[in-house]
Structure formats: structure tokens, C-alpha cells
Amino acid sequence: MSPDLPPVAPSVTAELVEALSPRLRKRLDAGIARLAARPVVREGDLVRIAVDDETDVVLHAQGGTVSRADAIRCGCLLAPDCLHRAAAASVAPVAADAPVAEEAPVAEDAPAAQDRPATRSVDPGDPDAAPAGAHAGVTPAPAPAEGATVEQRAAARAVHAAAAAVLEAGTDGAGAVLQAELLRAAHTARLAGLPRAAAAAISVVTGVRAARSADPAYRLTDLVAALAATLGITRRVPHATGAELAELRGTVRQPYRPDGSLRLYGLFSEPVLTATGYAGVVTWTADAEGRLYTVSDVAPGGPARATGAADRAVRLGDTALTHRELSRAGLAVSGATVSPTGRLGAGAGVRAVRAAGAAWRAEPLDRLWSAPAAEQVARALNDGQDLLFLEVTLLGSVRESTGDCLLADCAGVPLRLVAAHDDPSLPYRDNLRLLAAARGSRLRIVARLVPGTPPRALLLATEHPTDPDARVDAGLDRLQRADLPADAVQDPPDTLPAGDEAPLHLLRRRVHQAVSGGRRVLALSASPHGEAGDGARLRRLGLATAGDVLDDLYSTAAVRSRDAFGRLLPSDAAPFARAWLAAAVCADAIERALCAGAWGAAADTASASGLLTHR
Structure with a gap:
């Protein structure tokens, strides 16, 4: 997938691939690999891929998206039935289809189309692409x-x-x-x-x-x-x-409902950089009651847009604040419209002006940190509001197989803070390394829960290590050595001994292995049944359901029917998909329960088990 190409609608890719002859379909994957390595030149709405010295594939991305099959043209002799058009569509990012009127029923009192978000912020992989953190003040249709x-x-x-x-x-x-x-x-x-x-x-x-x-x-x-x-x-x-x-x-577009006048206080901003070719920034704010609202600026782009969007003006009412400024200032909004996830709309009737902000340790933001960590984790696991407002003491860094992470103490819970994104253009990982040198510092942070054990979260924002009145957006602001306490020492990461944890990896790794290698690899790697198998080990350790679904996954993967001559018949993918889904849901439910136990919280696993209601 090439981020240099414009997004292509799913229907276009499907149409071009379906039009290929059986011979060309067999060569399509090789053609995609070759085309992905060719130079790309953008000229306004036209994007050219040089197939060779004499042939170009041209994508016409009107409005930034290729929405018709005839918008992809090729200059080779076999066009339009050539391999190049289908390969170009298959190597480009996937775009969202054009909305269909009947797809998104909106209540009669919902605002008109002009009350949509200020900037298009829809990831093709998620029609409700606002970050997690549902806004409890809006009632769905x-x-x-x-x-x-x-x-x-x-x-x-x-x-x-x-x-x-x-x-x-x-x-x-x-x-x-x-x-x-x-x-x-x-x-x-x-x-x-x-x-x-x-x-x-x-x-x-x-x-x-x-x-x-x-x-x-x-x-x-x-x-x-x-x-x-x-x-x-x-x-x-x-x-x-x-x-x-x-x-x-679901809905294609979230309905925006009037929410009157709002007095908001900036919390932090986080960059957005998706695998589908979208980038930008989301700024989080809160009102006096602690309800969270977001203002987003996400559009097609790459790392440069993710880092630069923070200095773009917030397109909301008459304000000239940038996202970086809003994260530390306040906002007075009249005629506000809000989506069910708390995203602010920017219709013609919305008015917004700059107002005074508030420090994290001052009212009304201080109340966000007053809730116990266990209560916040239970809310994240049960209600989808996955932001955690924690006060931690930094303990240094810990080496893991996936890299170093920051170890902190949160009310007696050993918490591992990891980078929210690994792209080197974002300062997440560098900031974590520097904060590890500030051992003993007690800071308030904003993090996003990562379900599992040991307790883990993505660090999004933190108080400044030496200036209690300042705050640092971990994905946008880059800490320097001078920002650390004078006695800060950068020690090598500690290697913690492995604890006695439930062997959920026996189930989880097979779920992942099936996605990577397919059914055949899982069938070949199946553990023996009986007392020596992985399923029996899970049952001996009290995870009876996990053991049963793992044995079922192994058995289903290995089942293949043969005809009268001993030849393998085409496999039925449905039973294997059902067994894999049961294993994935079981692993997720157990992981959530273990996460809740590690934090001392209560988790409701009904949302996960609901995927299997109709077996």
C-alpha cells in the first residue's frame, strides 16, 4: 500500500480486479509488487505512476479520491483490460464509498448538513472515527x-x-x-x-x-x-x-445535536496518523462537569500533516486559536452541536471565542484526576471511555521484547507506559526515554488504557517534569535534557523477572498465528491433544473455556474432507471462522478480566461475549 497514491473507492478496486482474465488474476500480486516500486508524480488532481519509460498509469483523484473506474487510465497496448489499472487500484489506500442517503438515519431534531465537523475526520476503516471517549450528554436516534x-x-x-x-x-x-x-x-x-x-x-x-x-x-x-x-x-x-x-x-455520519452553550477547558492534543493514509490532530477539552469534548482536524496526509496540524487554526466559530493553543487555553461556545462521541460540530450557527484555560491541578479540571484509577479502568473496559487521568511516580524504564517502556507507580499499581505511536517523526518514544531519567518525579498524566496484564497504558500527555504549571503533549512537544530535574540520571533499562501470569498466550498466539499464516499453518502447528496439549494446560490452570475453544480451533483447522479417490475437497471456511471467532472473543474476555483484576477494577465482558450470541 503506497501512501503517495490517492485513496481508491472499494467498488473501483473490486470492479477492475473482477474484469481481469483468469490469467491476469494469477499475475496480479506480482504486478502490484512491481508497480509499488515505481516512481509517483502528483500534478494537482492527477497522479502518474511510471510503469516504464513509455507507459504511465494515471489516477484522476477528483476531490482527493478515485471514485470511478474510468478515472484510472493506462497507456499500454492492452488497456483498458490491462493488469496495470487493477494493480494501481490495489496498491493505493482504500477510500470510503460515497455516502448513501438511507445509510445514516438521523433523528428529526438533528442539525442540518452544515453542522458537520469542521474538518473531514473520517477514517475509511471507521465511520465513527472520533477517538474513544463517548459523550454521555447526547442521546442516539x-x-x-x-x-x-x-x-x-x-x-x-x-x-x-x-x-x-x-x-x-x-x-x-x-x-x-x-x-x-x-x-x-x-x-x-x-x-x-x-x-x-x-x-x-x-x-x-x-x-x-x-x-x-x-x-x-x-x-x-x-x-x-x-x-x-x-x-x-x-x-x-x-x-x-x-x-x-x-x-x-452503524451510521455513515454521526448525527450532531444541539447542546446549547459550552464553557470548555483545554486538556491536551494528540496527533493522528493512521495506516489508511489519514493524519492530523485531535484536541481534547472538558467542561465544568468533567464531560469530554473533541475538536479534530484529520484529513488525507502523512507524518508531516500529523505534526503540522497542531499549529493550524481551529475551525470552530470565530476563534483563531490553533490546536496547540486550545490544548492549554479555554473556549466559550454558543449554539454548539455535538456528536454522540463528543465531537464538536462547526455549523453556520456555531459561535466560539477564546476564553481562559485552567491548570490540571485547578478546578474544574482537577476533578478528572480525583476518580480512583480502578474506577477509571472499569469505565474504560465497560463503557468505551478509555482515557485515564492518573497521578504517578516515575520509577525508570523497563526493557521488553517490543522495546523499552516507562515504569511508574500508580497508587501501588506498577504501571507500564508505552509510546502511543512508533513513527519516528512523532516524539512519543524520545519523550519516554527522557522521562525515565526523572526517577522519583510525581506527575499527573493522561493515558489511554491498553487491556491486558501487567497494567499498561499509552502515554498521551504529562505535566512538565520541572514546571508544575506546564504540560507536555507527548506526541507533539519534544522534551529536552534541560527540562529534566538537575539530578536526573539516565540509567540502562531494568529487566524485570517474569511474573506468575495466566498463560493466555497459549490461546492468543494461535489466534494471531491463524491470521498471519492461515488455516494450514495452524493445522500443522497444532499441539497434541490429551494431557500434554495446550488445551489441557489451560484447563489445569483454571481456564477451562479457553482450553475447550483452543482444542476446537485445532480440530477445526485440521479437518479436511476427501473424495473417493483420496483427493482433498475444497474446504468450508465457515466452521473454521466460527471456531477462530470463539477463540478470539474468549481471549479478549479473559484479557479484560485479567486487566480488571490487575487494577482492582470490575469488568463487564458482555460486550465481547455478545459476538457469539448467535452461534
């Missing part, structure tokens, strides 16, 4: 009482089958043809009024492309989560009704 339509049930089954085929093959075997089938199914689901399933499917394609291209931003855990969401949502849609169906359908 009433849920329909009827079940899914015939078209929706058919679309859900098509997405499920295409996603199961990708799982069957694994990232190593899910080439452009399988990706195109999933993109076509996603487009059909969006037209049928299932934007959430479509977005999840597009996230799977994006993750598979990142894995196959060795993209440094690729994360296997993200792909596993996207695939589990796709399979889980599409399994439930044909059987769901009422509020459950409304949740599974």
Missing part, C-alpha cells in the same frame, strides 16, 4: 424495532464469507483477488445500509495490505481486532432486532 432486511442479511453473509476466506488464507495467502472480493462485499454492505460492517471489512483489507507490504505501521493486533469485529458483526446482523440491530448497522 431511536432504534428500529424491525429485523434486518433481505438485502442486509444477504450483504452480511457475503461480507462474512469473504472475511472467512481471508482468514482461511491468512495474510500470506490473501492476495489482491481475495481482497477485492472483500471490498466488493463491503461496498454491497454499505449500499444495503450496513456501514459498520463495511468499515470493519475495509479495515481488514487495509491491515492485510499493510502486512503484505511490510508496512512499519502494521500491527497484527489491529488486524486481529478488525477481523474479529467483521466476523462478529456479520454473524449477528441476520438475527438482530431493535437496539442491537441499530448498533450493528
